[in-house]
Amino acid sequence: MTSAQDVAQQIERRDIRNRWLLSAPALVIIFLAAIGPLLVMVAYSFMVKGDYGDVRFGEFSLDGWFSVLFWRDIFDDTIGLADAHLSILWRSIRLSFITTALTLAFGFPTAYFIATRPPSTREVWVFLITIPFWTNLLIRTFAMQEVVRNEGILNSLMIWSGIVDQPVQIMYTDAAILFGMVYVYLPLMVLPLYASMEKLDFRLVEAGYDLYATRARVLWRIIIPLVRPGVIAGSILVFIPSLGAYVIPRVLGGGKNMMLGNLIELQFGAGRNWPLGAAMSITVMLIVMLALLVYVRNATRSGVQHG
Amino acid sequence: MRGTALPQAQPAEEWGVCVSESAGRNAIDVRGVRKVFGSGDGQVTALDTVSVSIRENEFFTLLGPSGCGKTTLLRLIAGFEFPTDGQIMLHGEDIALLPPFRRPVNTVFQSYALFPHMTVAENIAFGLEMLGKSRSEIDGRTADMLKLVQMEELAKRKTSEISGGQQQRVALARALAPQPKVLLLDEPLSALDYKLRKEMQLELKQLQHETGITFIFVTHDQEEALTMSDRIAVMSTGKILQVGSPHDIYEHPAERFVAGFIGETNFLDAEVVATSAGSATVKLPSGKQIPAGLPEGFQPGSRVSLAVRPERAQIVAADADATLAGVIDNLVYLGTDTHFHLRLDGGEAFIVRQQNSSGSGINFATGDRVGVILGDDAAQILKD
Incomplete structure (x- = not known):
């Protein structure tokens, strides 16, 4: 036997499901256009730079972050503020x-x-x-x-x-x-x-x-x-x-x-x-x-x- | 609303308004004020050459239907609008063109207009702060005001966190705190429920009495006006029709509009037969002659309207001696009173209100033929 409470719960569940369905297109776009690229950026910032742009995939490096604030002399490796x-x-x-x-x-x-x-x-x-x-x-x-x-x-x-x-x-x-x-x-x-x-x-x-x-x-x-x-x-x-x-x-x-x-x-x-x-x-x-x-x-x- | 420290009238010099001694006892003199809104074809005359004097320490009410110009007159006195023509004198000094912040006049707004970003106490202190009072004086007077309106416990609340009646009190305290010469109240009770409104009417009256500040009160509620006022000005279509005590206005309305607007009134056609000082003898269409109160300017022979208050008429069994005769159309029992809605022989409607005392004797029913007798001072001749 379904009580009124069960029915109410079912309706509520259906409402929540419908809301997710309705917002799905927006969520997909937000993910693909904002969060996705952001994750790519975070990943790139921890990689080694390629010789002609791009990055070398899979090679971890903190150089990118280091160079935001510091600068390393190419001859004697002394470190200065950028x-x-x-x-x-x-x-x-x-x-x-x-x-x-x-x-x-x-x-x-x-x-x-x-x-x-x-x-x-x-x-x-x-x-x-x-x-x-x-x-x-x-x-x-x-x-x-x-x-x-x-x-x-x-x-x-x-x-x-x-x-x-x-x-x-x-x-x-x-x-x-x-x-x-x-x-x-x-x-x-x-x-x-x-x-x-x-x-x-x-x-x-x-x-x-x-x-x-x-x-x-x-x-x-x-x-x-x-x-x-x-x-x-x-x-x-x-x-x-x-x-x-x-x-x-x-x-x-x-x-x-x-x-x-x-x-x-x-x-x-x-x-x-x-x-x-x-x-x-x-x-x-x-x-x-x-x-x-x-x-x-x-x-x-x-x-x-x-x- | 009885507090310890009450706002006292303040010497006017403090406001930079010079008081001429010859001004007499009028707080406000409105002289020939006209206010026209808009221009060209869209011109609206809100006030049409209004003159009125408001005495010191008076509870003065501007009464009229919406759109009659009462709020415009109040806004002109407050300084939110400026007159097209005429003068507004405060203790003999023309203030008509001063900005509102230079006038020792405060307003209680219909919407209260409490500052939502301030607490109750900050709202009350605002006017004093703007006047540059010392911190100790501001705190002292704010505390007095909170006490006066019994809001001490809610001083720290935001104004959105208190009830309508409480907001009303805060608005009142805020306007009284700077000790204005004149307090303007723009339908301040209209948002309250019936019971609270009744209470506030008495409290306001009491407060006015205790503070000795001149109150100018705007309302469209005739009952409110009668209950609270020392004097009432009845307004219609931009004009003041009559100024007088509640008793005067009710018992001796000068014009048809005033008689109709304040209380229930029966109107009868009549012809003036003879006049003497303040009274006249008039002839009704039935040929009966009765005495009537007489304003100036009526000659024997003129056709006039009479106003008769329903409670000044008495219903009797059909009788040749009765002043009026008719049939009971409808009968409304109201506990203390009974209202008889009559159809007179001439076809006019006429209402008689009779108290239900034990000795009122005869019981009447709908459809009965009855007579009406009028007391000697029941009828009042009206200017149309």
Whole structure:
């Protein structure tokens, strides 16, 4: 005899099976496209590099990992810190931080502006924000080059208006990279910020004004704490791709101002050191994971629990 | 809600608002205020040249149906909106164009608008912090306020972790903590259930009495207005129709809208026969003449509407001497009262409310022919 409990259990089991079936395609893709290659990378990082790229399968070596931070003189085998790698790592982190800060500074007022429009026009503004996504990143970056190069729009304007007499060298500097990254990643900051500002109850802003808070204090004490989830999401969405940026530093930063993405690419290309490239990639991933963990924990500790 | 330390009225100089002595005893003077929203074809006049004076230490209620402009008037006093025309005086000083954070006026919002990222105590302390009070003063006053609204135990809770009634108290404490000159309350009880609302009505009234702060209370609930107010302003379509004590408004409504909005009212057509100071003799369609309360501006011969409260009429056995005659359409027994829904001989509906006392004598049934007699002050002439 089947009791009601048995039937309920059967239904539950069937539900669970159906859920797995429904998510199977996604799981397969996630495994093949993300976890699989990652495992391959981990494996490569522990192998001996091949002479013309590739790796020698089955030969275990820690050289790849060793070379991430250290450097061995080919003549006398003395060991030194890999300064170039560290300075590129430092530049990448620094530029990514500045990019995140700048997109936050520019994106916050933009998101606030959109969120305070009448509901019918908000969609139009959000739509406008997404327009840059329609064009390929590489093409946009070359367009950026057209703006910042010595004979470009920006320098021509500055010379024409008499601010400077000589073109200012922007191309192939960190400034050019920042310029490009802020431009490209700004929408990634604005959209999550807007999403949490749209949910903001503006009656709370009125309550703040009513209780003698000036505009600056309402912003600092009420609006920013309440849209913190958006700030966190936006910062993550900007910081991570900034750290791994490849096209922008390549086109606007030139060969001298490399970022991690370019350094890693170099190992798989001209450097012919796949294990090192693999080890570096995993290192970057670990740094990002660690940074996120610390950031999210700090940012949510003061507890934003509004619905 | 009886606490030890009550907010005392604060000298206005502290707010940078200069008080002119000639201002008299009005806390707020609204003078010729108009508020128009939108522009061009989409223009909406929310307030149409409103003037009203609110006295110090008064529990003043703005009463009207939704869309009558009562909340707009409150928001103009709070500073969330600015008038298109006119002045708003606080103790004789025009505050109409000051931002809300420069006005010694606090609001209890309909939605409470408690800050969800702060605790109960932090919410209450917020206004004091923004005024730059010392830490010890902030802590002291916050503790007093928590005590006043009996929320000491929940001080450390997040506002999402307390009940609606408790949120209401926190909102009240938060608005009272900075010792405002005037407290504005925007339908603060509408989200509470019936029993809690009844309790809060009494507590609010008590609190107003104890603090001596001028309360301006917005509601669409006429019963709430009658229970709590010292004076009521009845509003409709952007205008104030009548200002007066609950008794005045109920017993002597000046306009048909006021009579209809507050309590149940019977309307009768009549013609003025003779007038004297404050009263008149009117002739009903049946030819009977009765006395009626008279507002200004009516001459003998004018056609008028009369308002008669159901409890001011008395039902009697059909009799030629009765003022009105009709048939009982419907009879509703309500324990203490019985409501008789009559169809008068002229075809109008008429309601009589009679107390069920032991001596009320005759029992009537649906379909009976009955008479109605009106007391000497039962009828009131209305401006339409």
